[in-house]
Amino acid sequence: MIQLQDIEKVYRTKTIETVALNRVNLHVERGEFVSIMGPSGCGKSTLLNIMGLLDEPTSGVVSIDGQPVKTHSDKQLAKLRNEKIGFVFQSYHLIHDLSVVDNVELPLLYRNISGGERRKRALAALEKVGLSTRTRHFPSQLSGGQRQRVAIARALAGAPEIILADEPTGNLDSVMGEEIMEILLRLNREEGTTIVMVTHDEHMAHKTNRLIRFFDGQQVADSLVLEAQI
Amino acid sequence: MLKNYFKIAWAVLQRRKFFTFISLFGISFTLMVLMVVTSLFDHVFGPQMPERGTDRLLFVNNLREEQGEGYSSSGPPSYYFLDRYVRRMQTPEKVSINSVFNPVNSYIHNKKLALDIKHTDQQFWEILDFHFLEGNPFGALEVKNASRVAVINQTTRKNYFGTGPALGQTIEVDQVKYRVIGVVEDVPVLRIQSYADVWVPITLKSQDFKDTGLRGGYFATIKARQAADIPKIKEEYARIIQQVSQLNPKEKKQVHSYPDTILESFARNFLGSGKEDKVGFLYTMLALAAFLFMLLPTINLVNINISRIMERASEIGVRKAFGASSNTIIGQFVVENVFLTLLGGLLGFLLSAGVLALINDSGIIIYAQLGLNLRVFAWGLFLCLVFGLISGVYPAFKMSRLHAVEALRGGSK
Incomplete structure (x- = not known):
């Protein structure tokens, strides 16, 4: 589904060179729920951004469904993100000026579908995360957990095959965090959505199928969770 | 979206x-x-009213004479020049000669009214599109007979006659009495080719006709048969001016005058010293x-x-x-x-x-x-x-x- 080959990401300034990712090779299979763990600054989010085509590697090849994306134009990358990938961010990144349902419609705006159909699909996504009664609210009127559920509904609305979640429970208390995790697990289990989640939370990571650990831009462990627990 | x-x-x-x-x-x-x-x-x-069909209208309102040693003078052409040369042009459909407007006084109920009067021929009314609120313009007969008739604008009508009848009544302008035969909508002052408060037959100013100089106090309003004729009219006019310049070769006089649209006229007079086309x-x-x-x-x-x-x-x-x-x-x-x-x-x-x-x-x-x-x-x-x-x-x-x-x-x- 997602294949990373020899990925390097180097940030350069005039005086300093920082290696964020160092020769990373990773293959995420269709239907997997992968968690990525590691200390702050080890390159987890950079990796997720590269997987999500939001950032370009300094070297190496990113392939989605077997197709390398290196030569894709801005427009082609935008289309791939729109159709294949849904994002969930730690700080939600909802658009404050739009209502809940308008936020959820966002990925569908960039597809050639009618307003009525967009609204239908956005409401269905909100239903899945249990927020069908808050469609007309604005993000500022919701709790942190509710905002993250809106963000998940937005990621789901376009029915992507992949969801990339960057510390989705990081800003939430444990109860809210569990709720969000349950939604993601259900998506993976019932709809077969491939999920890659960056997390600091060992407990959450152990609920996923596969755990990859990073340290100083390098992949230091990659194991099935059941094996790890044994 | x-x-x-x-x-x-x-x-x-x-x-x-x-x-x-x-x-x-x-x-x-x-x-x-x-x-x-x-x-x-x-x-x-x-x-704008009354100069609506601007694509077929040209105006002559300036004539510049240049003689040796840098001497030059310019101003509106004379009746003589316009009548002798411009009125006889072949390409236009109609040519009107009309005076520049002149300020005059009138008195009503011991109150002074400052008015602007313009002397025109009958073609003036045929070429321009005045909106008559009452009555009619004067025609060829009134012009020929130098009848003391006047067309007034609605503000003058209001000042003179209030809500009473105006047609057939008399107004006294500059100590001359005129019979009102028409009332038109006010024409803005910036439309200097057609503006006035009172319009009277041009023949009432026949003392001007004897002056054979090229410059005087008159305008010509020219109407083309169709918009496409405008360049031909300009060419014919240029030939006339060349002919006029050569009337007295000893004087070495250069005459400049052009039939212009309103915009051309403004650009030429204000930016082109009355000579160059500066549109x-x-x-x-x-x-x-x-x-x-x-x-x-x-x-x-x-x-x-x-x-x-x-x-x-x-x-x-x-x-x-x-x-x-x-x-x-x-x-x-x-x-x-x-x-x-x-x-x-x-x-x-x-x-x-x-x-x-x-x-x-x-x-x-x-x-x-x-x-x-x-x-x-x-x-x-x-x-x-x-x-x-x-x-x-x-x-x-x-x-x-x-x-x-x-x-x-x-x-x-």
């Missing part, structure tokens, strides 16, 4: 009210000034002035837009993450900005309407009825769009270049 853009645009306008006020004030004030100027321009040079130069100057006038508020709006958009870096990041390409982002911000400028344009229209009403009421320009007609509206709309595009495209382009990751971090780059 557009609905979503408008929702966002409206929300952003409401969110930062001070920025919105500054933006809208800048746009509406600039457009208001441009609209008032456009309206004035249209009022002076556009097709292109006039348009260039006007375009440059409008550009410079719009430049400052545009730069201001560009800056405001950049800071406004910078605040929305995270939104740009999210939109990119969910499938918006850079071009889509540019499109969104340009649409938003055009929406803002159209809103400013609407306010500008309202302000312009208010200012034009004030100008009309103030009487600064006599009988002026400046208004926002379709031509002015189209120009205003065009200016709004230019304003919106210029001030929106650069910030949108700049922000669309932002990497999604940078944008999500808040646009630190």
